Amino acid sequence: MRLSSAVLAMAAILAPVVPSRILADDLLPADSAVETVIDHYVDALLSADKVEPAAQVDDLNLLRRLMLDLAGRIPTTVEAKQFRDDQSQTKRQALVDQLLASPDFAFHHRNELDRELLPDNPGDGDFRKYLLWAAQQNRPWNQMFEDMVVGDESDEYQKAGMQFLRTRVGSVDDLTNDTSILFFGVNVSCAQCHDHPLADDWKQDHYFGMQSFFSRTYLTKSKTLAEKFYGDVKFKTTKGVEKQARFMFLNGSVSDEPDRALSDDERKKLDEEVKTLQKDDNAKPRKPDFSPRSELVKLALNEEGASFFARNIANRVWNRLFGQGIVHPPDQLHSGNPASHPQLLKWLARDLRTHDYDLKRLIRGTTLSRAYSRSSRWESDSETPAAYYFALAQPRILTPRQYSISLFIASQNPPHWDQWASKPPEDWAKEREKLEQRTDGWFRMFEPPTANYQVPVDEALLFSNSSQIQDDLLRDSADRLLGHLKGIDDPSEAIDAAFWAIVSRPPTDVEKQSIREYLKSRTEDRSAAMKQVLWALISGPEVRFNY
């Protein structure tokens, strides 16, 4: 039963939906700018299929998108107006560079990696500490991989990074699958019971090969990750033959453990050593001569192996910024599920490898491309093109942390944010840290986005009837937006200020008209009236989505 279920589940995977076409043989030169390469390949597919892309977004829309993607928050009123008024031709590039260098980026990048790498343990303080440390110094992705899989437990930060394994150490299947999915874009779980029926790439040998890198990993009494000194993974093939797994990476390359015939006595002694470590708080594990996890790192990052590692992270960053991977879904990087732009993915992967796996460089280039800055509105009469063309932007729902922090920024008294413009970035870093701490109390109220995400009605009920929204975001006090608006006599000006604070743009004439009419019908209590206007704006889809 178990076997056929997994086989069928995987057999069902992916009749290819994306036509894979390589439109030119050679990759663009390695020294081209990332954004140029992206637009080259995306445009090539558009014109090959005669798809006219959506227009580029306007400045304020672009600002909001960039802020959410690079800083994890909406712009403040003063930031939005500054960007609008900036006449420079290179203001987009300047903004991207400024944001990537700002404290905000590290916090946001940390939050994104956190929800991707440890989705089942949101708010793990140690892991978040590690990720922030790594993000602040733009630690190369290959080094981060090493930190998380074979990190040095005596190093404060790397030990925290090992939470990636520590939280999963109870299940060797989780260790195997999650590492394969998150670092290599490969879901090999299908091959646990059977060679993959459709994607020729995965055999049982691969699954159990990957598993053997983790099968000796255990947790000592002092919560240190250690590896046992011997032990093999055996599995039964579908023909019932028992087979011993080799230390095999996904590309088929193998690490062979040096032959050593252990006598029964030697085994007994090694077992005793492990037992002591599992019982004794003070025992310190020693590293075995042959460390399977270290072997995995070697095979995964060497010349032949690294294509999985590099393509995976390029594709995941792309998916983060577009809401659709070049290979989609991102855990299905195999020959049965082709990339929409294979050359582009290859180029980006190569670029990462030749630039020290610098994710900032990739993010910078991507956010400077025209493909990134297309409108999410489809104004043409023709049918909306499939997502994999990247002909228009997909409205992306904010993550719980993006949403929480954006709600805080929108609901504050706008002049509160003005002061940071003239202060050193360290001061802003402290303020941002405070905002992060506030989100710790809020982000669990919102469901984390998943594939095919649908907003639960609980969220609408929360906004409609909870005291948190009413008494915190909409509080009638001097430090909140509502308090600020009360001090503005001219209703038209007050409406403008509300729009800038909440949706980072001025109202349209129609919007302003509707709200003025509403306010006219509700003159007996202006504060209450304004409060309802703020609620109508702050609970709206424009705040909830990155569009």
Added chain:
Amino acid sequence: MKRPGSIFCGSSDHGLSRRAFLGTGAAATAGTFAADMTQLDAFKNEVVAGELKKQGKKVILLWLAGGASQFETWDPKPGRPTGGPFRAIQTASTGVQISELLPKMSQHMDKTAIIRSLNTRVGDHGGGAALMETGRKKDPGILYPDLGAVVARELGRADSQVPDYVSMYTSTEGRRKGTSGFLGSRYAPMFLAEKPIPENMRRLDTISDVDHQDRAELRSLLSKQFVQGRKSDTLGSHTSAYQRVRGLMASEQLFNIENEPDAVRARYGPRQFAQQCLVARRLVEAGVPFVKVARAWWDSHGQNFETHRELCADLDHAMSTLIDDLDERGLLKDTLIITLAEFGRTPTINASLGRDHFANAWSCSLTGTGIRGGVAYGKTDPDGHNVAEGEVGAGQLFATILEALGVDPEKEIFVGSRPIPLADFGCHAVKDVLI
């Protein structure tokens, strides 16, 4: 700007004569009373009640959290070394005997089928509950939805003004919220743990009803312009979540059993589990397709027999009252009542007179719509150590439940581009318990 009253048509005639009969069914009907709670009376209207009966099937899942003993419920073994002190009694269905701890249920076995041959293997609380909630083993990379979410999706309505999955779990032992998995949080349960009424269902005192309605209308006006030209299911779900708010707020009253006549309340009695069963009846009557009521804590590692004497009395009374009530209202033929847990309990009685976790040979019950009453399917061996006949796994049980509801267990849901059948791959219904 329109003033209040314009969003929801105030006239009941419209709702009844136009919407309900255009085939929009229960949701439209529910939508009608959402505007005005006096419309709840609409359910006493024969025509509307008839509409409801024709379509929506519903489920009430009585979750015996911690794992009830099959020996003290559906599969007694009196006189055997494993049987414990209680007798077996004859039931309304000739030939089927159940534990004497369920005397009232013994009179309802003509409407109930028992499956005595569950072998689900997983014997820890978390793993067992996950298996019996979703009907399959965990697969990496795919988060499976639980039964409630599947039923909510298959039998609920997109624009429903009542909740489509309500889960009540008052105790703290083994409390699990349930998961809508890859179906997304749209189908997540409305979860009641601490309070008898779901969170955020009631308007705050600090805002007037007029303001509450007005701002929703203003919001919808502003949102419409934003949504224009933007095609996205997620964006659409944001809109529909807010559209459901007023209706759901109106359904708050469904959770208040004070609205029931004294005679009905007296029948269910003062105990919490029975009262929650009454809420469940009110919910399914109003069109909620899935209600789970959890009763804890059956995990009788010690004093198994005392524990079951108490808990079975509670179950026996609540379940039999629920069956009668639904039956009298003509709702039982559309409602499926299930008793299920994460596993059963060991045949061996331990030194503390307890029974431990046991998933290799245990029982569950199915009552109501689609079910052949009076059947005891499958057999365990004389001491209840193993399944002797008709082994049923979690997947087959789920296929059986879905088929009883008229839902095709092999129907596929696409997760990205992967088709996943509603019941686990290759699992077929146990036809013998179905009509």
